[in-house]
Amino acid sequence: GHRITVRARLVVAACGAIHSPALLARSGFRSPSGQLGKNLSMHPNVKLVAIFDEDVTGWKGAHQAFQVREFQDQGLLFAAVNMPPSILAMSFPHRGAALGQLMQHYDRMVLAGMLCEDTATGRVRTIHGQPQAFYQLAEADAANLKRGVVLLSEMLFASGAKRILLPFHGAAELHNADEARRLLDQDLPASRCEVVTVHMMGTARMGTDRSAAVTDPFGAVHDADRLMITDASLFPTPIGVNPMETIMALATRAAGHVIDNAARFTS
Template sequence: EFIEVAEVPEELLGNSARVVRRGAEKLGLHGQPLRRNARHCKGSGVCCFGCPTEAKRSANVTWVPAAVKAGARLFAGSKADRIELGKQHVVHAGALQLEADAVVVSAGTLHTPSLLWRSGVRHPALGRNVSIHPACKASALFDEEIRGWEGVPQGFGIHDLHGEGILFEGIFTPPEFGAFALPFVGAKLTQVMEQYAQMAAFGFLIEDRSVGVLRLDTSRPQLFYELGKPEMEKLRRGVDMLARIFFAAGAREVFAPVAGFESLRSLADIEGLRTARLSPAMFELSAFHPLGSCRASRDPSRGVVDQQLEAHDAQRLFVVDGSVFPSSLAVNPQLTIMAFAQRAARHVHARLSGAPRA
């Protein structure tokens, strides 16, 4: 209730999602509007630039003001350089030095381990076990006008392949973003962009079992990640299914994010994609929801933090973000992170009240 989660109403779904729904239904797939923390959304369609109406109940308009109202002090623009660990922790942030009985680090999967490294933590699991939810998208050209930039860009999902580790969700970007997301240059790009009002787009993410590692002894953390064959086959399967959905909906051309298969014009072209020898480098990929670089484990040799999210190597040092998850979730981790945060908050309160470590 606090972040006002609600299903996207039909009038804001957008024609790109409706086209995908039409194709999915013809193939016997089951899609549904997504639930979002934007109950009062007006369908501006510019989510990628930030919500212009504050309808999206992100942390800056919900949790942060609530924390300040409850007595929290906010140091905007400050960067935590390191934490001096001891009986009384000291957070060094530029000219600031803040003493604390307990410190909660929530800098995310890439930067939390980097801060801990600068603070002297040398746990063998620190910066390892990183999953990233590799993602792909495809777009398609139709004879009908779609105007996909109108409505909610990510308001519809298809979950039939979730058991295979593939989750389909809508994605449509305004033309200024869409132009460089297409696999074309020159005259072909111009030709396609002139028909942008007739395009639909959709995407998917996959559950990855491959894991990456962060290099932490640099000015900024560097992630090294190699996509495995199981993940590549999920990507192939996802692109294959998206193309079939678009053709079932009436597309005359599908633009696939795979080198050598950028333009698909028939089901026969899809069969070529299905049987081709592919490598990970042939996919145009993005990644979302990095997780796992400070994984939790009851075993001190395996996890950076324990099951209460308190660091094994330091008293009253907590990590509360996606970095504590031991494996890929295959879904957006927002609610899971919030649930972990609530649980951790109770434990932090207990520890500050004198309770022994569990």
């Protein structure tokens, strides 16, 4: 195809924590801090599916309208995260008639999950021009997720759930809170756990110290002229909650900084 050159007085990258560091790397930028692409946090998530005797139509109304933040200082946040039936069905290990029979109870299902404020970090490397994420779930975080499964199961049984499908490969369904508590004594390695994430953060961390951060506190890239980042790459650490509003706040703050310093960025 044709090469197109766009000349701008200010370039703002907001490609997300996977693609922003890759974009900078492909463009030839090398951060003096050595931190570009490092410090990848993910908020590892697991889900439970609770089945009730009555219709609960958990898919109606606002998505994630309910949260439990009681254990947030312990790195766990719980929420109802109901999915459309087609997406939920893909996440089950069941197949054929067994899956069809299970999905007949869709209106009686509550899909709930938790995110863990991870203590380990990974990195994003650019290989043949494409980003590749590398991340290993820490044993402490895997243990915290298992504890979260127990806590969330207790909540769901207290709400009237009759059985719970677990995120551990090969694990039997739960039928009461006592069975849930016994999970704490079981060997459930991280390799058996279905872990997902949609919260990638930290690969171009901000800070005042250019030897330890990729950008300044406003997202302006250290040692690069008129280049900013305004996505979750900026987070110095995982924040333990859905990052959407924080990203919006940082982007708004960065925009205000550009407006207040228009001569510097646009002359």
